[in-house]
Amino acid sequence: MSTHAAEKRGFGAVLWDYLTTVDHKKIAILYLIGGGFFFVLGGLEAMLIRIQLISPDNEFISAQFYNEVMTMHGTTMIFLAAMPLLFALMNAVVPLQIGARDVAFPFVNALGFWLFAFGGILLNLSWFVTGAPDAGWTAYAPLSIISPGHGVDFYAVGLQISGFGTLMAGINFIVTIINMRAPGMTYMRMPLFTWTTFVASILILFAFPALTVGLFEMTFDRLFGANFFKPEMGGNVIIWEHLFWIFGHPEVYILVLPAFGVFSEVIPTFSKKRLFGYSSMVFATVLIAFLGFMVWAHHMFTVGLGPIANSIFAVATMAIAVPTGIKIFNWLLTMWGGNIRITTPMLYALGFIPSFTIGGMTGVMLATAAADLQYHDSYFVVGHFHYVIVGGVVFGVLAGLTYWWPRMFGTMLDEKLGKWTFWLFFIGFHLTFFIQHFLGLMGMPRRYWKFLPDQGLDTGNLISTIGAFFMAAGAILFVWNIIITSVRNEKVSGDPWDARTLEWAIPNPTPEYNFKQIPLVRGLDPLWIEKMEGNGKMTPAEPLGDIHMPNSSFLPFMMSLGLFIAGIGVIFQVDNNSWWIVAIIGFAITLGTMFLRSIKDDLGYHIHKEDLEDKGAGVK
Amino acid sequence: MKGWMGRFRALFLLSGLTLLLSGCGKPYLSALQPKGEGSEMLFNLMLLSIGIMIFVFLVVMVIYIYVVLKFRQKKGQEDHIPKQTEGSHVLETIWTVIPIILLLILAVPTVQYTFALSDTKNVPEDQEDAIWIEVTGQQYWWHFDYKDLNIQTSQELYIPTDQRVYLELTSKDVIHSFWIPTISGKMDTNPIENKNEMWIHAYEEGVYWGKCAELCGPSHSLMDFKVVAVSPGEFEQWVEDMQNVNPDEEPETVVAKEGKELFQQNSCAACHAVGSSPVAVGPNLTSFGDRTTVAGIMDYNKENIVNWLMDPEKYKPGNKMSNNYPALSEEEAGKIAEYLMTLKPSEIGLDDAEDGDYIKSQKDENNNEENTQDQE
Numbered sequence: 001m002s003t004h005a006a007e008k009r010g011f012g013a014v015l016w017d018y019l020t021t022v023d024h025k026k027i028a029i030l031y032l033i034g035g036g037f038f039f040v041l042g043g044l045e046a047m048l049i050r051i052q053l054i055s056p057d058n059e060f061i062s063a064q065f066y067n068e069v070m071t072m073h074g075t076t077m078i079f080l081a082a083m084p085l086l087f088a089l090m091n092a093v094v095p096l097q098i099g100a101r102d103v104a105f106p107f108v109n110a111l112g113f114w115l116f117a118f119g120g121i122l123l124n125l126s127w128f129v130t131g132a133p134d135a136g137w138t139a140y141a142p143l144s145i146i147s148p149g150h151g152v153d154f155y156a157v158g159l160q161i162s163g164f165g166t167l168m169a170g171i172n173f174i175v176t177i178i179n180m181r182a183p184g185m186t187y188m189r190m191p192l193f194t195w196t197t198f199v200a201s202i203l204i205l206f207a208f209p210a211l212t213v214g215l216f217e218m219t220f221d222r223l224f225g226a227n228f229f230k231p232e233m234g235g236n237v238i239i240w241e242h243l244f245w246i247f248g249h250p251e252v253y254i255l256v257l258p259a260f261g262v263f264s265e266v267i268p269t270f271s272k273k274r275l276f277g278y279s280s281m282v283f284a285t286v287l288i289a290f291l292g293f294m295v296w297a298h299h300m301f302t303v304g305l306g307p308i309a310n311s312i313f314a315v316a317t318m319a320i321a322v323p324t325g326i327k328i329f330n331w332l333l334t335m336w337g338g339n340i341r342i343t344t345p346m347l348y349a350l351g352f353i354p355s356f357t358i359g360g361m362t363g364v365m366l367a368t369a370a371a372d373l374q375y376h377d378s379y380f381v382v383g384h385f386h387y388v389i390v391g392g393v394v395f396g397v398l399a400g401l402t403y404w405w406p407r408m409f410g411t412m413l414d415e416k417l418g419k420w421t422f423w424l425f426f427i428g429f430h431l432t433f434f435i436q437h438f439l440g441l442m443g444m445p446r447r448y449w450k451f452l453p454d455q456g457l458d459t460g461n462l463i464s465t466i467g468a469f470f471m472a473a474g475a476i477l478f479v480w481n482i483i484i485t486s487v488r489n490e491k492v493s494g495d496p497w498d499a500r501t502l503e504w505a506i507p508n509p510t511p512e513y514n515f516k517q518i519p520l521v522r523g524l525d526p527l528w529i530e531k532m533e534g535n536g537k538m539t540p541a542e543p544l545g546d547i548h549m550p551n552s553s554f555l556p557f558m559m560s561l562g563l564f565i566a567g568i569g570v571i572f573q574v575d576n577n578s579w580w581i582v583a584i585i586g587f588a589i590t591l592g593t594m595f596l597r598s599i600k601d602d603l604g605y606h607i608h609k610e611d612l613e614d615k616g617a618g619v620k
Numbered sequence: 621m622k623g624w625m626g627r628f629r630a631l632f633l634l635s636g637l638t639l640l641l642s643g644c645g646k647p648y649l650s651a652l653q654p655k656g657e658g659s660e661m662l663f664n665l666m667l668l669s670i671g672i673m674i675f676v677f678l679v680v681m682v683i684y685i686y687v688v689l690k691f692r693q694k695k696g697q698e699d700h701i702p703k704q705t706e707g708s709h710v711l712e713t714i715w716t717v718i719p720i721i722l723l724l725i726l727a728v729p730t731v732q733y734t735f736a737l738s739d740t741k742n743v744p745e746d747q748e749d750a751i752w753i754e755v756t757g758q759q760y761w762w763h764f765d766y767k768d769l770n771i772q773t774s775q776e777l778y779i780p781t782d783q784r785v786y787l788e789l790t791s792k793d794v795i796h797s798f799w800i801p802t803i804s805g806k807m808d809t810n811p812i813e814n815k816n817e818m819w820i821h822a823y824e825e826g827v828y829w830g831k832c833a834e835l836c837g838p839s840h841s842l843m844d845f846k847v848v849a850v851s852p853g854e855f856e857q858w859v860e861d862m863q864n865v866n867p868d869e870e871p872e873t874v875v876a877k878e879g880k881e882l883f884q885q886n887s888c889a890a891c892h893a894v895g896s897s898p899v900a901v902g903p904n905l906t907s908f909g910d911r912t913t914v915a916g917i918m919d920y921n922k923e924n925i926v927n928w929l930m931d932p933e934k935y936k937p938g939n940k941m942s943n944n945y946p947a948l949s950e951e952e953a954g955k956i957a958e959y960l961m962t963l964k965p966s967e968i969g970l971d972d973a974e975d976g977d978y979i980k981s982q983k984d985e986n987n988n989e990e991n992t993q994d995q996e
Contacts, residue, residue: 063838063937136835142811143794143836231812237795238814271691272700277707302797302808302833304789304816307735314730318723322716328680329715333708335687339700342692350688357680361673368726370733371665373658373805374651377797377833441652441666442645443801445833448841452917455829456646532701 020552022106023512027113028092028408032401034117035084041124042076043475045069050432050468053461056453066449067134068151072124074137075155078251079162080120082393086258087113087169089400090197092408094173096503097191099182099521101514104175106550107597112168114560119162122567126154136447138248141229141240145221150571156219157567161560163208163215170204173197182502183541184521188282191501191525192275195282196261199289200254206293207250214243223574238303245296253292256388257285259396260327263349266399267331269499270346271338274525277330284323284330291320301372310369317367324360328353343497344418348399351426355391359384362437377447380440386433398425398478406496410509411489417481421474428470435460435467500528505538513547516612544613546606553602555593562589637667649801649829656803657784657821661733668729672722737805740786740817753777754788757796757809759836760843760936761903761916771862772896774903775916777830777847778968780855782981784819797834800847806833822849825973827912838938844916853979854972861966865906867895871962879959886946888956894963902941909964925957926950 009017018026048069052060061069095103103109126132133155135144144152177198181190190198218240220226227233229240268275275281297305297313331353340346362384366375375381398421405413439460444451451457494508505527506514517540523529530536569583641652654660693700743750754765755777764777779785789798791809799806804820822828832843850858871877883889891902911920915936918924928935930953933942948956 063841067835067838067840134838140795140835146794231810236813237811271702273702274704274706276705277712280707280712302806304808304810304814307738310734310738311731314734315727318727318730321723322719325676325719326712326716329683329711330707332680332683332687333705333711335691336683337705338691338702339697340688340692353684354677354681357677361677364673364723364726365666365669368665368669368730370730370737370805371662371669373737373807374662374666374801376806438644441641441650441801443649443651443829443831445797445799445831445841447835449838450841452844454646455649456644 017552019557020110020554022102022110022550022552022556024091024095024103024106024109025408025510025512027109028088028090030113030117031084031088031091032408034113034120035081035088038076038080038120039085040475040479042073042081043472045073045076047468047472049073050465052449053451054465055462056451056455056458058450063449064131064134067136067447068127068132070447071133071136071139071151071155072127075123075133075159076120077389078137078255079159079166080116080123082255082389082397083166084116085397085401086200086255086393087116089193089262089397089404090169090173090258093400093404093503094194094197095176095180096407096506096510096514097194097501098177098180098185099502099515099519100176100180101518101547102550103172104179105172107553107556107602108168108172110553111556111559112165112172114556115165115168115563116162117165118560118564119158119160119165122161122564123154123158125568126151126158129154138244139218139240140244141218141221141235141237142231144218144240145229153219153222153571156215156222157571160212160215160219161563161567163212164563165560166204167208167212170201170208173201174205177201182515182518182521184523185502185526188279189521189524189526191261192264192278192281192285193258193261196257196264196285199285200257203250203254203257203289203292207247207254210243211247214240214247217243219570223570241300241303242296245299246293249296249299250289250292252385252388253289256392256396257289259352259393259400260285262396262400262403263331263352265499265501266345266349266403267334268525269403269497270341270343270349271335272341272498273334273338274500274528275330276333276336277326278524280326281330284326287323288320291316291323295320298367298369298372301369302376314367314369314372318364321360321364321367328357328360344413344415344422345399345403345497347419347422348395348402351422352391352395352399355387355395355426355429358434359387359391362387375440377445378440379436379444379446382446383433383436383440386429386436390429390433398422403497404503405485406492406508407503407506407510409486410491411485412492412496413481413485417477417484421477421481423474424470424477425474428467428472428474431467431470432464433467435463439464495527500525502526502538505530513549513607516547517544518542544609546608547612548604548606550604551602553597555597558593559590559597562586562591562593565589637670641667647802648827651801653802655822655824655826655828656800657823658737658804658819659802660823661736662805665729665733669726672726676719676722738818740819743786744784750784750786751779752786752788754790755798755809757789757791757798757832757836757843758940759793760832760839760939762798762830762843762845763904765898766859769859769863770896771859772893772898772904773862773907774905775845775913776907776911777845778855778858779820779822779847779849780852780981781822781825781849781978782852784821786819787817789816789818794836795834796832796836796843798830799833800828800830802828803847803849808834820847822847825849825851825976825978827970827973839936842915842917842936844913846912846916848912848970848973850968850972851978852981854968854977856982858966858968861968862896862907865895865965867906871959873958873962875955876959876962879955879957882948882952882956883959886948886952886956888945891941891944905960905963907963907965908960909962910966910969912970922954922957922961925960926953929953929956 052058130149131151133151135147217228221228227235229235229237295317298317301310366372402413402418442456444457494506495504519538520541566583566586569579569586572579644652647653654663752767754767756763764773789807789809791811796809797806803822807816807818826849828847830845892905893900894905913920914924914928929948932939
């Protein structure tokens with residue numbers, strides 16, 4: 001695809017292309033690079049945690065540093081690795097799956113990415129100034145309010161900026177999926193990955209404002225003398241917990257629903273069967289999302305909300321197991337009677353089913369509010385949510401990347417290396433996290449810098465650390481696979497997996513306008529229908545004509561950079577008033593570029609019909 | 621309530637599970653080896669939920685293994701195109717309804733126990749003078765105030781084994797969480813407002829380990845405490861001894877006397893109370909001589925007390941004692957340690973919790989005598 005053509009240009013030209021791009025396919029690659037970088041960083045932090053806990057009373061890292069590493073591991077993995085990697089897949093695939101030429105707002109799409117990137121960089125800048133945030137990724141007040149240094153300020157401001165980006169991305173996908181589907185692509189013909197993206201975006205739209213409000217209140221408490229969460233001044237620390245989890249619980253589904261979507265694409269493709277119970281899968285997705293907003297207080301069973309609230313939230317939480325179970329059985333029945341090819345993406349799907357089932361089971365166990373008094377904040381919970389997030393989301397991302405790699409880069413990741421990666425990662429994952437359920441019940445609370453000898457926790461922690469090294473080896477192998485695949489650069493056909501959905505109907509490399517003519521969709525799995533009932537090609541829904549394209553723009557980068565600079569100024573103005581100058585410069589850059597964007601007409605350009613014909617019209 | 625959960629346990633699967641799980645961890649720390657009323661209820665609930673979940677997992681895995689083995693692509697069938705099944709209403713109804721039934725089975729005891737465990741209002745009838753203790757979490761130690769008994773301790777909580785003891789939980793700084801896995805579940809201690817209540821009830825004598833379960837700063841992992849459960853008669857003895865503490869009592873040995881003077885000179889007493897006093901800046905040291913550990917984490921011996929006094933930061937990073945008192949020489953620290961180790965106001969200590977001797981409450985003895993007299 002375009003990277004190939006770009007190689008012939010200079011490095012500077014490529015760099016400028018990516019800094020200014022508004023093309024969803026290139027933004028996907030940017031998200032992949034950003035998310036991948038933070039995934040590696042979060043993984044290194046995880047390794048520090050596991051090495052510290054390899055033996056009792058270990059002094060490998062100090063208590064304060066441990067808290068910073070543990071906080072940043074969680075924050076990085078959730079906000080800066082998992083979500084961007086999913087956005088990479090969504091950007092790469094969703095417009096193609098619905099037969100669109102781009103997302104609804106290409107400019108905003110780029111802005112969303114750069115806000116995420118600068119927010120993430122700002123957050124990690126804290127390592128080099130006064131230390132990273134140390135109050136856990138949940139940043140419970142008042143610990144986060146009284147935390148010395150600027151660590152938690154970076155947390156609040158950094159996440160605020162990247163949160164704006166996430167909100168924009170969510171809104172963009174909602175509008176795209178509602179408005180830009182190809183003719184015939186009705187809601188109930190949309191691929192499951194598009195459906196889950198759609199539902200996850202709606203979750204973002206409603207969940208992120210709670211985080212925004214919470215972070216603003218925290219920022220004002222720490223930097224401007226407000227008293228939202230200061231109990232001695234009449235503030236209330238429990239409100240932060242509510243705000244955080246009203247965001248935080250839907251966040252879990254924001255992550256895991258798109259992963260479900262990936263598997264709902266991978267399993268039918270490699271079973272050569274349509275998805276079993278498509279409409280109940282859609283219904284289950286919507287139901288999970290709806291219930292996901294009703295259950296946040298199950299993170300707070302020990303806070304003292306009282307038995308009535310705890311019981312209601314317990315039963316509501318259990319209810320989520322029903323639609324999730326429907327999904328598991330539908331996947332199993334999709335494979336039933338199929339012709340299963342065990343490729344790397346399918347291997348991840350097969351690894352996902354038992355792993356996620358265990359995560360779901362421990363989820364129901366946690367939902368029993370009374371028993372949660374034992375599980376809560378112990379390693380049982382750590383085991384549980386890693387089964388959900390690694391067993392669900394990370395497996396989903398790895399499956400999705402391997403599956404769509406040919407679409408994104410025109411090359412196939414090495415299958416043999418891919419399978420090695422899977423087995424290392426899969427075995428390491430179970431070694432690391434299964435034992436943690438037992439560690440928790442044996443009396444090990446979470447976020448422990450060290451455990452002491454003679455408490456029966458030594459063997460379990462050692463096994464867990466060994467598992468972590470297997471996972472690290474798997475991750476390194478994956479990166480190696482990417483490198484050698486890029487070096488080999490062997491292009492494959494546009495449909496290397498013999499797949500079913502619209503994104504595989506495009507030649508390789510994907511043209512910048514995606515579809516020369518918008519295709520006509522005749523049912524679920526449109527490409528498969530054409531393969532079975534037609535000539536294997538999509539029928540165009542429009543005559544060949546000029547294609548309207550958006551112009552590249554450097555403004556998204558500048559707007560985000562402005563907020564980044566302003567953020568630094570706002571954080572340090574408590575030390576010295578002259579930092580306000582920096583803040584004002586930053587805000588001026590952001591508002592100035594916004595103003596520029598408003599007054600300058602940017603009408604885009606057209607690719608003319610004649611140029612399209614030159615490139616071999618009628619192939620599609 | 622215990623009855624019908626007990627019947628579940630009789631099921632072969634669950635009793636096997638019980639055996640399997642009770643091998644996990646140390647008896648004084650593991651939630652899988654319950655020694656109290658609350659933890660036993662929770663353990664039963666866990667077993668029930670694990671049992672249901674293992675059933676579900678087995679069903680999923682049987683289908684999964686069958687599907688993967690049976691429908692894996694065979695040689696020469698690469699081009700085979702299977703029937704494109706749309707779905708099945710019957711099947712989909714089955715796997716919607718059965719989970720709902722399973723969850724209802726689980727939901728009933730969940731709600732029941734949730735209410736039972738948080739019930740601090742309906743004190744049992746035979747316990748009209750229930751013991752209420754105010755628990756205060758602070759970075760990184762615990763304070764226990766036996767409100768009606770006018771007794772204060774820190775780090776070690778003495779309770780009788782014959783009754784529920786009621787706790788009121790609060791914090792002086794950040795949120796902590798009070799957890800004794802073998803006796804009961806955990807409950808957060810929220811700062812200032814939002815006080816919580818819970819009850820604990822140990823069935824057997826013993827020293828049980830408590831933990832802080834909510835991230836509270838660098839030494840979160842070192843904020844351990846102990847629950848010393850003794851028989852009712854021993855507890856009454858302990859209460860009487862603690863109420864009769866004379867904080868001004870002079871130690872017997874010369875070294876300890878010098879230690880006491882140093883204790884006062886070096887402003888230790890500004891933060892640490894000896895004798896009954898409201899919650900102070902530092903832990904109450906009235907019964908320091910009976911402690912099981914130094915600072916909640918180190919073996920109890922003079923060497924460790926000296927080490928702690930010389931450099932507390934090394935053992936509990938971020939604690940509030942470091943640098944808040946004049947530097948001590950090793951000799952001075954040694955003398956203070958000698959003094960602190962003499963603070964044993966009660967005959968009741970660890971031995972009584974671990975010996976298994978059950979001494980009845982005085983009250984019960986009297987009642988019995990009265991009963992026998994009545995009969996006569």
